[in-house]
Amino acid sequence: MSQxxxxxxxxxxxxxxxxxxxxxxxxxxxxxxxxLGHMYRxxxxxxxxxxxxxxxxxxxxxxxxxxxxxxxxxxxxxLADNRLTFSLEITPYQVKNLEETxxxxxxxxxxxxxxxxxxxRLRRQYRRFDSVPIRINLSDEELARFAxxxxxxxxxxxxxxxxxxxxxxxxxxxxxxxxxxxxxxDLMTLNESEYSGSTHIGxxxxxxxxxxVLHGKVGVQQVEVNAAGRPIRVLSxxxxxxxxxxxxxxxxxIQETAMAAFGEHNGSAVAxxxxxxxxxxxxxxxxxxxxxxxxxxxHDIYQALLKSPDKPLYDRAIKGQYPxxxxxxxxxxxxxxxxxxxxxxxxxxxxxxxxxxxQSHQYRCWKKSGHGSVxxxxxxxxxxxxxxxxxxxxxxxxxxxKFMSPFGFGQKTGVDLVGERxxxxxxxxxxxxxFGQVWYPxxxxxSGIGQGFFLVTPLQLATSAATMATGxxxxxxxxxxxxxxxxDEKTRTxxxxxxxxxxxxxxxxxxxxxxxxxxxVEGAGGTARRIASDAYRIAGKTGTAQVFTVKQxxxxxxxxxSKYMRDHALFIAxxxxxxxxxxxxxxxxxxxxxxxxxxxxxKEIMDAYLLWGNDDRW
Amino acid sequence: MIxxxxxxxxxxxxxxxxxxxxxxxxxxxxxxxxxxxxLLSGLGLIVxxxxxxxxxxxxxxxxxxxxxxxxxxxxxxQVPPQAMCRWxxxxxxxxxxxxxxxxxxxxxxxxxxxxxxxxxxxFQPSEIMKIALPMMLAWFFSLRDLPPKLxxxxxxxxxxxxxxxxIAKQPDxxxxxxxxxxxxFVLFLAGISWRLIIGLALAIAxxxxxxxxxLHDYQKQRVLTFIDPSSDPLGSGYHIIQSKIAIxxxxxxxxxxxxxxxxxxxxxxxxxxxxxxxxxxxxxGLTGVVLLMCLYLFIIFRGLYIASAAQNSYNRxxxxxxxxxxxxxxxxxxxxxxxxxxxxxxxxxxxxxxGTSVVTILAGFGILMSVHSHKKLLSI
Numbered sequence: 001m002s003q004x005x006x007x008x009x010x011x012x013x014x015x016x017x018x019x020x021x022x023x024x025x026x027x028x029x030x031x032x033x034x035x036l037g038h039m040y041r042x043x044x045x046x047x048x049x050x051x052x053x054x055x056x057x058x059x060x061x062x063x064x065x066x067x068x069x070x071x072x073x074x075x076x077x078x079l080a081d082n083r084l085t086f087s088l089e090i091t092p093y094q095v096k097n098l099e100e101t102x103x104x105x106x107x108x109x110x111x112x113x114x115x116x117x118x119x120x121r122l123r124r125q126y127r128r129f130d131s132v133p134i135r136i137n138l139s140d141e142e143l144a145r146f147a148x149x150x151x152x153x154x155x156x157x158x159x160x161x162x163x164x165x166x167x168x169x170x171x172x173x174x175x176x177x178x179x180x181x182x183x184x185x186d187l188m189t190l191n192e193s194e195y196s197g198s199t200h201i202g203x204x205x206x207x208x209x210x211x212x213v214l215h216g217k218v219g220v221q222q223v224e225v226n227a228a229g230r231p232i233r234v235l236s237x238x239x240x241x242x243x244x245x246x247x248x249x250x251x252x253x254i255q256e257t258a259m260a261a262f263g264e265h266n267g268s269a270v271a272x273x274x275x276x277x278x279x280x281x282x283x284x285x286x287x288x289x290x291x292x293x294x295x296x297x298x299h300d301i302y303q304a305l306l307k308s309p310d311k312p313l314y315d316r317a318i319k320g321q322y323p324x325x326x327x328x329x330x331x332x333x334x335x336x337x338x339x340x341x342x343x344x345x346x347x348x349x350x351x352x353x354x355x356x357x358x359q360s361h362q363y364r365c366w367k368k369s370g371h372g373s374v375x376x377x378x379x380x381x382x383x384x385x386x387x388x389x390x391x392x393x394x395x396x397x398x399x400x401x402k403f404m405s406p407f408g409f410g411q412k413t414g415v416d417l418v419g420e421r422x423x424x425x426x427x428x429x430x431x432x433x434x435f436g437q438v439w440y441p442x443x444x445x446x447s448g449i450g451q452g453f454f455l456v457t458p459l460q461l462a463t464s465a466a467t468m469a470t471g472x473x474x475x476x477x478x479x480x481x482x483x484x485x486x487x488d489e490k491t492r493t494x495x496x497x498x499x500x501x502x503x504x505x506x507x508x509x510x511x512x513x514x515x516x517x518x519x520x521v522e523g524a525g526g527t528a529r530r531i532a533s534d535a536y537r538i539a540g541k542t543g544t545a546q547v548f549t550v551k552q553x554x555x556x557x558x559x560x561x562s563k564y565m566r567d568h569a570l571f572i573a574x575x576x577x578x579x580x581x582x583x584x585x586x587x588x589x590x591x592x593x594x595x596x597x598x599x600x601x602x603k604e605i606m607d608a609y610l611l612w613g614n615d616d617r618w
Numbered sequence: 619m620i621x622x623x624x625x626x627x628x629x630x631x632x633x634x635x636x637x638x639x640x641x642x643x644x645x646x647x648x649x650x651x652x653x654x655x656x657l658l659s660g661l662g663l664i665v666x667x668x669x670x671x672x673x674x675x676x677x678x679x680x681x682x683x684x685x686x687x688x689x690x691x692x693x694x695x696q697v698p699p700q701a702m703c704r705w706x707x708x709x710x711x712x713x714x715x716x717x718x719x720x721x722x723x724x725x726x727x728x729x730x731x732x733x734x735x736x737x738x739x740x741f742q743p744s745e746i747m748k749i750a751l752p753m754m755l756a757w758f759f760s761l762r763d764l765p766p767k768l769x770x771x772x773x774x775x776x777x778x779x780x781x782x783x784x785i786a787k788q789p790d791x792x793x794x795x796x797x798x799x800x801x802x803f804v805l806f807l808a809g810i811s812w813r814l815i816i817g818l819a820l821a822i823a824x825x826x827x828x829x830x831x832x833l834h835d836y837q838k839q840r841v842l843t844f845i846d847p848s849s850d851p852l853g854s855g856y857h858i859i860q861s862k863i864a865i866x867x868x869x870x871x872x873x874x875x876x877x878x879x880x881x882x883x884x885x886x887x888x889x890x891x892x893x894x895x896x897x898x899x900x901x902x903g904l905t906g907v908v909l910l911m912c913l914y915l916f917i918i919f920r921g922l923y924i925a926s927a928a929q930n931s932y933n934r935x936x937x938x939x940x941x942x943x944x945x946x947x948x949x950x951x952x953x954x955x956x957x958x959x960x961x962x963x964x965x966x967x968x969x970x971x972x973g974t975s976v977v978t979i980l981a982g983f984g985i986l987m988s989v990h991s992h993k994k995l996l997s998i
Contacts, residue, residue, distance in 0.1 A: 013764045016809040017934050021926045024807070024938065028918060028945050032911055035949065038958050042866040043904040050866025057863065058879050226883040227860075 063197030066216030069243030073252040082162035086138040089131035094155030109142040170287035174315040177205015178290035216243035244483040249278025261604040267588040268316035268458035277475025284316040318420040321455040325543030328450035335403030337509040350386035380516035382525045392448025401427045407464040414476040426453035461585025469574035472504035527595040531603040537577035542594030543570030566590035571598035646695040646991035654917040662969035669890040669897040683973040687980040694984025710754035716743035717784040744793045752939040755804040760932035765809035792962035803939035860885045865899040872903030890971040933989045940982040
């Protein structure tokens with residue numbers, strides 16, 4: 001160690017070394033200052049920015065979907081429920097061997113190829129810590145089987161969530177409608193923040209028209225998440241507000257009765273509670289199973305429903321437009337009296353057909369041999385066409401329209417459903433607007449018996465009958481009586497109904513018209529005698545609407561016409577005739593004569609409402 | 619004989635006989651340095667508890683490693699520097715052989731061959747080189763007149779290049795740079811002229827494009843990300859962005875111990891190892907950072923003082939370069955996590971979780987203590 005060179009240069013080396021140590025110290029100090037300066041910039045000058053970044057990193061807003069309101073009928077029967085369903089879900093990042101796990105699961109619960117496809121599709125859309133359903137709608141048995149072995153499956157969990165269910169299926173399908181997954185189209189119109197947590201939205205029926213009420217208000221919670229986005233804890237919570245329940249005027253028992261009364265026929269029936277305007281029953285047959293739509297309907301089933309000639313998805317009650325046929329005769333009679341064109345006792349001679357002056361075209365009466373000399377009462381009771389051809393002709397189309405419209409013809413009723421159609425009360429203006437053609441006098445003639453351009457919906461049949469029954473009180477028909485929050489009676493809110501009232505004074509023949517309508521059911525020549533009842537008196541009017549136009553000089557032969565071209569059977573009624581409580585409108589498609597098919601359906605509905613409450617059939 | 623001579627030296631310095639010798643002197647520990655290291659390690663454990671997600675198991679494991687490393691330090695403090703000097707070429711030779719062995723049979727860890735598995739434990743020969751290279755160069759220059767001539771500088775450059783290239787080949791750019799720097803410090807302290815230093819710096823700047831072409835893709839990516847972290851916010855830039863958010867959101871006083879959201883919610887990558895400084899800065903703020911830097915500076919300056927007080931060129935060069943290397947670990951790590959330097963896998967000395975670097979660092983301080991406690995009283 002003690003070499004001479006070391007000693008020789010010791011002082012010089014020592015000085016050099018000391019200067020280098022000093023230089024090092026200065027450099028170290030400067031670099032630390034540089035570092036601290038950088039830290040000062042980050043932690044003091046730019047602190048606000050980084051504090052915000054840090055907060056945005058960890059705090060995320062998560063929507064809390066509200067619970068959808070339920071739908072009950074007037075007796076508390078559940079029409080739309082939120083049923084808890086169970087699904088088996090895999091959190092992929094917690095599972096080592098996905099294929100092997102799925103294989104083991106499939107030994108416990110059935111997993112179809114479709115389930116696998118859905119799993120693979122959703123897996124790509126979800127984040128890796130999200131659980132992805134491998135099987136939905138587990139049965140109770142499968143649930144129990146998996147629960148026993150669940151400890152063997154890490155990262156596989158049973159998840160419960162509410163699914164909309166319609167226990168009565170076809171029976172109330174058109175009234176209640178259905179919810180389905182929110183579509184791209186829905187997203188364009190709805191308030192996205194309100195629906196940020198929701199998966200479903202009302203698509204048809206009350207589910208659609210009361211969407212705002214049923215849906216409720218979305219809640220929100222602030223969640224602290226980690227870097228992987230996994231929630232760690234809830235920082236704050238603004239709970240969702242459940243949707244309101246709907247309580248209907250509809251009575252499921254009457255609905256069942258009406259549906260059954262149609263037998264094999266398609267058609268529609270609506271009954272209205274005259275005291276409130278509430279809809280007691282609203283049938284559109286055939287119905288469909290709305291549960292099919294809730295989680296996406298299979299393509300082939302949907303196509304079958306769409307293409308069926310029975311049109312099960314079509315809500316006939318508010319969208320079906322039919323010629324009212326003879327059911328308009330009491331209203332035309334009132335229009336005649338009211339306009340001063342006719343007297344109730346005034347007579348017209350029916351020889352089986354009617355002709356306009358100077359024209360050869362014969363407007364036929366349904367009774368080929370003719371009714372002879374008839375007054376207004378007999379004309380209504382026996383449904384004489386010639387009498388009403390003549391009356392309409394004498395009134396002229398302008399007055400005809402003016403005195404018919406108070407009954408609501410040609411106007412939407414304002415029912416609490418979306419998609420209602422207005423029907424057609426024919427007029428020259430309407431025809432010009434619809435076809436760009438002039439009005440012909442013959443079209444006035446056939447309007448008098450509810451043919452030609454005249455169209456009504458089944459709902460309008462019922463509301464016009466109700467207006468006749470109450471002597472001019474036309475109420476907005478309502479399916480929903482009131483809404484309320486869950487079981488909280490205090491939050492009960494009735495659904496308002498408007499009333500359009502006009503004077504139908506008894507002196508102007510209203511009583512006589514009602515009497516004549518009573519004779520339709522009770523009289524010797526009445527067209528609906530088969531439904532005469534001892535229990536209460538019925539005022540009604542039959543009708544037959546032509547689907548297939550019979551050419552001049554030809555006879556309509558039911559057997560020769562295909563099923564879908566046969567006449568529709570119609571009936572309107574209200575009861576009890578002297579103090580009416582219920583009004584009914586019925587259309588039985590392709591069922592022939594109104595008195596034989598449609599009237600008995602109306603009778604069943606009225607019986608159900610007026611009589612069954614008094615005995616123990618319910 | 620060596621022990622005896624130093625005993626005499628101590629006797630004469632103390633002047634008051636055995637009674638005045640305290641325990642630290644007896645163990646040949648430098649009390650200021652020892653206290654600083656102990657404080658830093660203790661602080662490191664406190665930060666580690668938070669950074670590990672309050673995992674006492676990791677803290678205990680680190681305590682065991684620290685104890686082992688302090689043991690190594692204590693042991694090395696007993697070895698006289700003269701012995702170290704004699705064995706320097708041998709140690710260096712062994713380290714080079716081990717590096718070659720790693721390249722041949724190297725255990726694959728983290729995508730690079732760095733580890734050598736000795737059955738009982740695994741270790742990185744490149745860590746040994748962090749000490750072996752400065753020892754070798756200090757030995758080399760201690761035999762020559764200083765400042766060194768160009769010829770001896772050329773030889774020194776070859777001595778440096780062999781291990782650095784071997785480590786770079788693993789590939790472990792970070793360690794290669796650290797090893798290079800520890801060698802460069804010896805050259806700097808040995809007194810190579812400022813003109814040469816500036817010339818070399820210019821040469822390196824000129825050679826950068828060539829070096830760039832030799833880099834691996836992931837290394838290029840790191841440099842690119844360093845230049846603009848936001849260019850790849852979800853990839854490599856993510857680490858730096860999140861680390862800067864952690865540091866910046868700490869503010870002046872920090873979010874408080876165990877309250878760092880960036881670390882506890884796992885936004886900071888490698889939070890208990892390389893990025894532990896971000897955790898510290900987030901929870902203790904600028905105040906904590908300044909105090910931590912003071913502690914580090916105290917240790918570094920104490921090391922430089924020991925070097926300046928050393929009595930021969932081997933001791934000086936070695937003690938000085940080890941102290942400066944310690945500073946380089948600190949600067950690279952803190953510079954990296956705060957976005958001042960590119961991401962290089964260098965732990966925060968004595969604070970980051972992990973055994974190898976702790977042992978290397980405390981071994982270095984053991985040498986410093988040996989240098990300081992084996993001084994002879996010279997009358998020149």
